[in-house]
Amino acid sequence: MNQPRPLVAGNWKMNGLRASVSEAEALARRLEGNKTVETQVMICPPATLVALLAAALDGNSILIGGQDCHINPSGAHTGDIAAEMLADAGASAVIVGHSERRADHGETSKAVRAKAEAAYRAGLTAIICIGETEAQRKQGETLNVMSEQLSGSLPGAAVSGNTVIAYEPVWAIGTGLTPTLDDVGEVHQHIRTELTGRLGADEGAAMRILYGGSVKPGNAAELMAVENVNGALVGGASLKADDFWGIISVYSGR
Numbered sequence: 223m224n225q226p227r228p229l230v231a232g233n234w235k236m237n238g239l240r241a242s243v244s245e246a247e248a249l250a251r252r253l254e255g256n257k258t259v260e261t262q263v264m265i266c267p268p269a270t271l272v273a274l275l276a277a278a279l280d281g282n283s284i285l286i287g288g289q290d291c292h293i294n295p296s297g298a299h300t301g302d303i304a305a306e307m308l309a310d311a312g313a314s315a316v317i318v319g320h321s322e323r324r325a326d327h328g329e330t331s332k333a334v335r336a337k338a339e340a341a342y343r344a345g346l347t348a349i350i351c352i353g354e355t356e357a358q359r360k361q362g363e364t365l366n367v368m369s370e371q372l373s374g375s376l377p378g379a380a381v382s383g384n385t386v387i388a389y390e391p392v393w394a395i396g397t398g399l400t401p402t403l404d405d406v407g408e409v410h411q412h413i414r415t416e417l418t419g420r421l422g423a424d425e426g427a428a429m430r431i432l433y434g435g436s437v438k439p440g441n442a443a444e445l446m447a448v449e450n451v452n453g454a455l456v457g458g459a460s461l462k463a464d465d466f467w468g469i470i471s472v473y474s475g476r
């Protein structure tokens with residue numbers, strides 16, 4: 223079975239001002255000059271920069287994503303952003319269910335599924351995040367939690383063309399800690415089995431499963447080499463073009 227094309231997506235979180243566009247432009251130049259890199263690259267900037275980055279990178283292969291969306295296409299929802307607005311601003315994807323949204327904004331898997339459906343409605347790819355807390359891992363609950371979050375968050379209409387799964391252990395995000403390679407492999411295999419059970423062998427194998435949580439240039443190669451890891455969702459190390467490039471270029475000339 224062919225491996226899906228790897229995706230490395232940078233999640234800038236609540237970081238980035240207009241000056242940060244130059245980092246994205248520097249990255250675009252690197253990609254332009256390194257045609258052997260097979261990675262699909264995406265940047266998910268704060269909403270204020272989506273249109274700006276889309277314009278700056280127009281004609282380049284870097285995709286733009288949002289970090290969250292509301293379930294409705296418009297309406298009286300102060301401070302929220304519709305998937306349609308992200309699409310209109312030039313995004314082709316949106317992250318939904320990031321653990322920071324689940325924890326800080328009380329987003330349930332049911333809410334995450336509705337957001338993913340909103341993404342489809344707007345023609346966006348949904349990057350659906352799942353991941354266990356430290357306590358859940360210590361209690362040996364990781365695989366159960368993955369099954370629960372997947373079945374709760376994944377819409378019935380999910381296919382490999384409109385959905386990417388990101389496995390992000392909550393305790394590994396922004397901490398410099400990562401699971402062992404065996405643990406990453408175990409969880410990704412479990413997610414793969416769930417996906418093939420749900421979507422059938424071909425679609426289940428084609429859906430990309432990203433690893434996220436303290437991915438850095440120094441550990442990207444070994445993490446990305448784990449079976450069923452089809453790329454990365456990168457926070458801190460995506461903010462500087464040099465660091466992000468160190469992760470993206472792992473997929474060069476393999």
Ligand code: PGA
Nearest residue numbers: 395396435436456457458
């Ligand atoms: P990190 O964040 O790479 O800074 O750990 C990952 C994420 O939250 O997507």
